[in-house]
Amino acid sequence: MMYDRMQEMSRQEMEKIHDAAMDLLKTTGVAFNDKEALEIFKDNGFKVEGTTVFFEEPAVQKALETAPKRFTVHARNPEKNVEIGEDDFVFLPGYGAPFVMDAKGNERQASMEDYDNFCKLIQTSPYIDMNGWMMVEPADMPHQTVHLDLNLSNMLLCDKPFMGSPVSRQGALDGIEMAGILWGGKKNIMDKTVSVSLINSLSPLQFSDEMIGSLIELARHNQACVVASLIMAGGSGPVTLGGVIALQNAEILAGITLAQLVRPGAPVIYGSTSSAMDMKTGALSIGAPELSKNIHLVAQMARFYNLPSRSGGGLTDSLCTDAQAGAESALALYTAATSGINFILHACGILGSYIAMSFEKFLVDEELCGMVRNMIKPVALTDEAIDLDIIKQVGIGGQYLTHPKTFQLCRTEFYMPSLMSRKNKDAWAKAGKQHIYQIAEDKVAQRLAAYERPDIDPDIEKQLTDFVEKRKNQ
Secondary structure (H helix, E strand, O other): OOOOOOOOOOHHHHHHHHHHHHHHHHHOOEEEOOHHHHHHHHHOOOEEEOOEEEOOHHHHHHHHHHOOOEEEEOOOOHHHOEEEEOOEOEEEEOOOEOEEEOOOOOEEEOOHHHHHHHHHHHHOOOOOOOOOOOOEOOOOOOOOOHHHHHHHHHHHHOOOOEEOOOOOHHHHHHHHHHHHHHOOOHHHHOOOOOEEEEEEOOOOOEEOHHHHHHHHHHHHOOOEEEEEEOOEEOOOEOOOHHHHHHHHHHHHHHHHHHHHHHOOOOOEEEEEOOEEEOOOOOOEEOOOHHHHHHHHHHHHHHHHOOOOEEEEOOOOOOOOOOHHHHHHHHHHHHHHHHHOOOEEEEEEOEEOOOOEEOHHHHHHHHHHHHHHHHHHOOOOOOHHHHOHHHHHHHOOOOOOOOOHHHHHHOOOOOOOOOOOOOOOHHHHHHOOOOOHHHHHHHHHHHHHHHOOOOOOOHHHHHHHHHHHHHHHOO
C-alpha cells in the first residue's frame, strides 16, 4: 500500500461530500443563465424555477454513468495525441493572463506576438503535452474577434492538441468550425475529440450564459469540457475547506449533468483550483497550502465518480521568478502530479495569482515538469537493473565510474536539467554568478530563434485564414 501523509478520504467521507452536494442541488439548485440550457433541463424532467434548476440524485447518477472515465485528444500530428484519464495525465501552460511580467517583475500588457511566442515555446517543449488557450490576453487585438486569432495561432504554430475557445456560444462554434477545417470537414470531428475547453462556474451556484452556451455547443460536437469551480474560500464560498469541497462538487456535477444531457458520452473533466482568500488583503491566494490540499481532495472526488480530473500546476502569488515562485509552484505541481490529477493546467508560466505570464518562469516551470515526471517514473527493480554481477565484479572498495555500463547509460539514466545549476562555486563564478531567471532569459531567446513551424497543408492553412478574415468582416 502506498504511504502518503496527505489526507486520504475514506469512502464514508467522500459519500458525505457527495450527499452534501446532492442536498444543495435538490434544495437550493443552480442558476443557469442560458435559455437553451433551461429548456434542455425542462425537457428532461428537471424542476426549473426562473433560471434555477433543481437536481434529483438519480438524474445526476445517470449522467455520471455516461461520462467517459478516459478519452483521447487528437492532434493534427497523430504522434502527439494524448490520453486523459485513469493513470494518464497531461501538462498544459498558464491560462488567461492579461499581462506579461519580465524576470525583474516589470509588467506590461500582453500582445499577440507574446501569444504566438508562447505557442512556439509549447511546440518546442519536451514536457508540455498540449497547447493551451489564451495563455495571455492580447491587448492589441479587437476583443470581439481575438478568439479567432488565438485559434489560428494554436493550429498553425503548434501541432500538439489544443484547448478550445469557450468565450461565448459563437466563440465555441467558431472554434469547432476551424477544427473541422483542420480535420477535413466537421463530420470528421463529431466522433473525434480534438479540443478541450475550460467551462468555469460562477460561484456560488451559478453558470454564466457565455460558459453554458459554450458547454452546450462543445458537448453537442463531442469536444471535451473541463467543468471547473474556482471558489475563494471565505469570499465566494465557505471559509472552511470542507464547505468549499461540498459547494464546488455541487457546481461541477451540475455542469457535467448538462453536458451529458446534451450528448451522452461527451468527454468531461472534473476540475477545480479553489483556494483561500488572503484575510489581510481580500485577494485570492494561489500560493497557499490550501490550494494544494484542495488539489489532493479534488483528485479523490473525481476518482469517486470515475471521471478524469483537472487542477492547477505551477501556481504562485509571487510577482517575479524568485524563491517564493519556485517553492509555491513546485508544491502545487508536485501535488497535482502525485495525487493523480489528469489535466494539469497552469503548469508553466503563471505569476501573481493569474495576473501575468512570464517567459522566464515558463522555462523554470517546464524544468519542474520534467523533474516531476522523472520523480514519479517507477524505478526498475528487475534482475537486469539490479545487475548483481556488476556489483560483484567491482567488489569491495572498487569504483563504477569507468565501468562500461556507466558509459552506456550515463546520458540516459538520470534527469539532466538545462536551467538548474549543478556547477561548483568556481565554475558558477566564472559563468557570471547567474541566477536561474537570467539563465532562463537567455534560453527563451535561444528557443524562439530555433523554432521551426510545423508543416501544414497549404490548402488547409488558406481555408483557415480565409475563415478568420471572413468572420472578422461579418
